[in-house]
Amino acid sequence: MNVIVLLAFILCLLMVAIGGKQGVRSFLSLFLNFGVLFVTIFLMTNPKNSPIILTFVACTIISCISLFYINKTNSKTITAFISTMVTIVVLLLFITFVTKKLMIQGFGEESTEEISIFSLYIGVDFVQIGASVIIMSTIGAIMDVAISIATSMHEIFYRNPSISRKKLFTSGLNIGRDILGTDTNTLFFAFFGGYLSLLIWFKDLSYSIGEIVNSKVFSAEMTTIFCAGIGIALIIPIASSVNAYYLIRTREKTEKLS
Template sequence: MTVQVLLAAILFLLMVLIGGKKGARSFFTLFLNFGVLLITVIVMTVPSVNPIILTLIACAAISSINLFYINGVNSKTKTAFFSSMITIVILLFFIVIVTDKAMIQGFGEEEEEAISAFSLYIGVDFVKVGAAVIIMSAIGSITDIAISIASPMRELFHHHPSISRKELFTFGLSIGRDVLGTDTNTLFFAFFGSYLALLIWFKDLNYSIGEIVNSKVFSAEIINILCAGIGVALIIPITAWSTAYFLVKTGDRGI
């Protein structure tokens, strides 16, 4: 038994013991999401494919798996999915504009030696690919916050069906404020954790603070973090408003 299989078995056992059937479904979603990501990467290398459209389709598939497969099809998962897709569309077009204006596409001088043996004429728009990378990195946090807000809002409405839409919206915002800081920091450490070796490399190259800050690789990483953080902030009011609107309008009879 390899180390990977052993760790996977331990993770599966813990998720089943703690989460029961929902924990088991959550474990299998890891493989489903990996399959979606793998297919997305393979298809994205086809020159005729638009990475933006492909990313939207992939995000819709991942959101459906994370929300509907794990939690079932109900009012809270429907509003969470609806809110996630609106946020992704807004964030995606915003990122395309930012990455184009910041001119972070392509490779930095630190990467020249590693890619010198490869052809760069692969017919792929790296601006759109960069936008796709940011979105795919943030989709997990976006759907997580969406369901974290929609679920307690639905529970509150179930126990207090006479609550007003404004009060329900305010309640959702209050929940969002509690998770905003932790999720933003989670994204920050996730991004920088993966680039820790790069920071050590900068140190070994005796880069000054100014050279590091102005490096294309470092700038691209900062933009990734900030754009993902914007997505995390956007999902809170969007989910709170859409959930409050649909719950009050339908009386939670199914959306």
């Protein structure tokens, strides 16, 4: 426990030293987002509550904390928030459909020994829980891309106020293409880092490549990576179009008033 407190203290010092007041807000937002996740998980245990609706509400609150609380309310965070919400809605519908078709919900046979003493009749829809887990795993990457594109496009617009909407949108896409590869690889290596022990266990049990690929644990995590990649790919044109529309619309209103 002392090590955890020490690491948290070091992280806080670094974030304050580098980010100043914004670093303090970023550090506090970690605990705020954790609180949102904790309350969401607690509410999901009630069969009367829909995990999908709870996930959407949680993602909305997390987006508000991560965008408006840390970076304050401005045109960049507003467009990033709108882009994030549009992408989340599309992903919720898509991921719910995918989890039903792939049947990756629940526990794999690798977890049989650990859960054998517990009752599985808990009245919770594991299909929706599976979809919620995937969405929660992607929200951070989606917001990261959304604010990166919003900030870059705003800077391009202010440097070149006469730029056309088409060129501004194309610039957003070009920025997104550079982000796409790195963020997708980040998710991929985060999976292998978190599940390295599982892969070693697969090797010790002499799993074949086919058995590894078809195991529920591996399939569920790969589905999460692919869905997160789809979310990152979707947010690029969505954020580019939202920012291009907002910036050009603002310029047109300014010209009319003048």
